[in-house]
Amino acid sequence: MPNWLKSCIKLTTKEKRVSKKCTRHLQPDIPRAPPFKGMDITFLGTSSGSPTHKRNVSSLVLHLVTGEQWMFDAGEATQVQIRHCRTASMGRINRIFITHMHGDHIWGLPGLLSSLLIGIEECNQLHLYGPSSLDEWIKSTIRMSRTILPRNKLVFHPLDARQKGHFVIVDDDNYTVHACPIKHTIPCWGYVVEEKKTKGNIDAAKLTLMGIAPGPIYKQIKDQWDQDLIVLSDGIVLDRKSIMSEPKEGRKLVILGDTCDPSNIQEISMDANAIVHECTLPESMAHLSRQRGHSTATMAAKFASKIRAKSLVLNHFSPRFCDDTLRKELDLASRHYKGNIILASDFGIFQVAPNKSKSVG
Template sequence: MEFTFLGTSAGTPTRSRNVSGLALCHSGPRPWYLVDCGEGTQHQLLHSRYSLMQLRAIFITHIHGDHTFGLPGLLTSASMLGRTEGLDIVAPAQVQSLVNAVIENSDSSLGYPLNFIDSEAPGLQWQDEHFGVTSVALSHRVTCRAWVFTERNLERQLLQDKLREDGIEPGPSWGELQKGQDVALEDGRLLRSEDYTHIPRPARRLIVAGDNDDPQLLSDACNGSHVLIHEATYTQDVADRIGPWPQHSSARQVGRFAQQARLPNLVLTHFSSRYQSGPGGAPHINQLAAEAMQQYRGQLFLARDFDTYRLEKDLSLSCLTARPKGS
């Protein structure tokens, strides 16, 4: 399972950070999934391995522009590139209105169907062969969600000794059982895959949270999750000066929560544009990491645009993007 940050800035872009967007895939970029689509996301994709033709679904956390303004352009570009396959968009209802208004008022059209799914629908669940996706309501100035991606259809291992004990010799039936299919034998017996196979590892699960000033809302979802991607818009001193109105989290808040939740991996993103990334910049973005590390003892990452992370089957998380020191 891999994910790539297409933007890590809050509100407005900076010279080194675009606004929010995250690409996620299970075992390669075909298919892939997009979480949020701030302005410029399609341009960021040109510097990645992800193709608009292979995009399976888009999940929007909330309606604010730094998470949605790139959507109409991305959708129309996909059409101009020849996309014909339908696309699921799981989002607040206002997002459908936004997309329709832009298309209708810009002499544009799409050569493929959009399937809008209301993210606020009770009991919402979305799934395909790779992931099951649910949501958690967050606390922000508008309705906002975290998306919980849980791996599906894990590989099975055959219980070969049990098969032989029951007189079932190697053959095509073994392959069907391993695929999770039940098998009817010529002698009338029905072999259930769950009786003759086992899944040797837990399903990988990660949470991609939208804007949120109350990380505790994710407590239940974090139980059994392996990665939390969460905003850390400010350091605590800045958050205290600004006050509660923006409804964002500080790095201290998120680090403290992740420690309490015993999360093994925490990736911080959505940084205020005031934080600088270059040498000598002030305030420097590393202050956010330092503040979170005072609270959190797990593996902490500070996301950068185009960083790609891999969550392995053994549940270890690593950043695959090599950068020069000090960059």
């Protein structure tokens, strides 16, 4: 083999090693996903206004026990973040909820819609919720870029800024979602996702002692899980509380858009399992934060305490925040809220713990 050819082969091998090393360096450090708990949040972007080296702009994905994935906001490069993510999947997103029309919450949406609706991983139907002006913006962007989206696959649900209180926008067999206007510099919404009650567990041992063996009759019992008295096909009447654990209360998750005052959503947020609340500026800039329609960690902590939330997830940090500043803000927040406080990070996962069901009496 000629020497010049050997040199080329050596060079090519070296280039491959360098290329692999560079690729590894460019990949974000993504933690492995913990075992799924039925209501998990993956944060795709936790920065406010503009991205940083560690944080992209606003977006998160809610993973549900039904296999669905719901997205809340879609800032610039959200689609890229999904590609890097271990848990979020383009093919499973069937609902997107937009909180408001500021660019760091919506600029990734047109490209994402194109991929979801006409790309390789197209879905059957996609539901989009947001301000009424969102529809006009999407249509203008799609028209000017000469992109064709199949109309029958995108269902838009406009939110009326004139509506004062909360209202239901999703109500299916498993979940209810309320939307509620909250105070910001432009019309903005918060969302409350409520999991419906689930069936209690049958005490098979107790039923066996009563002479009721496992079989089709168990289905009759389960189908009447929400009744105090269970009537079987042979006329036998059973006290549900004596043979089944109490139905398990569903979880409640509050996800807020940008706000300096979310009090309008307080009523339906009470006793939430978790609240995701923005924390744009440090407490030293609290006055400016209110002027700009934003919150500090202390403001978020006070609201979480007011609604008796079990966990508070702080999100939407200004690029001016450094790790030391965030730790100081966390300390300040803990003075006003005694629950669990988490600082959201890109690709971080927060699990909303399931409620415990009461045992059979």
